[in-house]
Amino acid sequence: MVTEKIEATLEELFKDSKYDRLKMIKGAAKSILRSMEPLDFKDAYLSISKEQGQGLIKLITDNKLKRIVEFGTSFGISTLFLAQGVLETGGRIITTELIASKADKAIENFKRAGVSDLIDVRVGDAVETLKNHNDSIDLLLLDGWKDLYLSIFQMLESKFHANTFIYVDNAEMVEAKAFINVIRKNSKYQLEPQFGGKVVLISLKK
Template sequence: MTFSHTLSDPRVETALTRMFELAEQDDAAMARAAAQLPGGLIPLTPRLTPQEYADAAAEIYMPVSAAGGRLLYSLVRAVRPATVVEFGTSFGISTLHLAAAVRDNGAGHVVTTELSEEKTAAARRTFTETGLDDVITVLRGDARETLAEIEGPVGLVLLDGWKDLCLPVLRLLEPHLPPGALVVADDVDQEALRPYLEYVRDRSHGYESVTFPVEDGMEISTRL
């Protein structure tokens, strides 16, 4: 029996290896970005707009871990969602894992959104180079606006943009989440994600939630 495994495609492997290597320079890039902003890069403050933060962070990859990427791939393969939504494309590491799973499922589409113009352009080039651009739609702009245009059921959501905005983005998407839909949030150790975690861990809001111990932790929540 022949198995389709797009993560093993040389084009995808090469792109992921390159981006993970570049992401190892994130600490230096984050220090440069923080030096440009009053109060540093994180958390977001009302003094600057999300666009200004995105522009300052244009060099920073902020990727999921390699293990987190494989987990995302496996979840998409298992759930087989018709539509995957990602908040926070960055340079496209997590997007490639999601899209590879969609490709191997033989159906589905990934809709991802990014505020940085530089990152959006770089990600689109990578998606074309890897041959996955036909299963990915990149929306450039504020996710609270771009994702307002989503139609139809969303089977899996990845929230990996600014942590302060994960809860507003989830609330925006909730009308499109059928029972059984999965919502995954990365970096549960970050204090800025606390309001989101409190929300999805409260069953009265309609989720069964569990923390998966991969790198900085992923919160996996099932829509009830």
């Protein structure tokens, strides 16, 4: 059963991600005197939590979301939770990853989980890989480089509709806060903090 394969793959990835934290700490220490760059995290999982993943599945299934765009694939943990959701709604996922080696590993994980046919992986700068996106979006997951949140949002905003959700991860980080402050000033959107402020869910006011 596909769901069981997804869950088994996720368990393995979460187990691997625990051993990844020391690498992240060491990488951050080396980079403390300069700006962090995406390649500093080429081996880092940077994943959402299991609780967030279950919340995403519920968001997708409760609202029958089908057309999903994810900014920031990493090794595909969040994407696999999205896949569990769209298995029930009959949807599909477009996900983007800047670093090719991470995208390759994510693709392997999707194959192992049996959901490759549900996921379109785009490798490169998301401003380029998503710039010609023409379909409406039911859910936009922002979990990539934080200073691009606003650019991605504005580029895809014309594809939002009355029932679109924008899921902002790492909302407590400085660059993400700057993005959220811009959106908060737009009266057509409502913002709902979740998971103690780590996540902000944006939707259009009814």
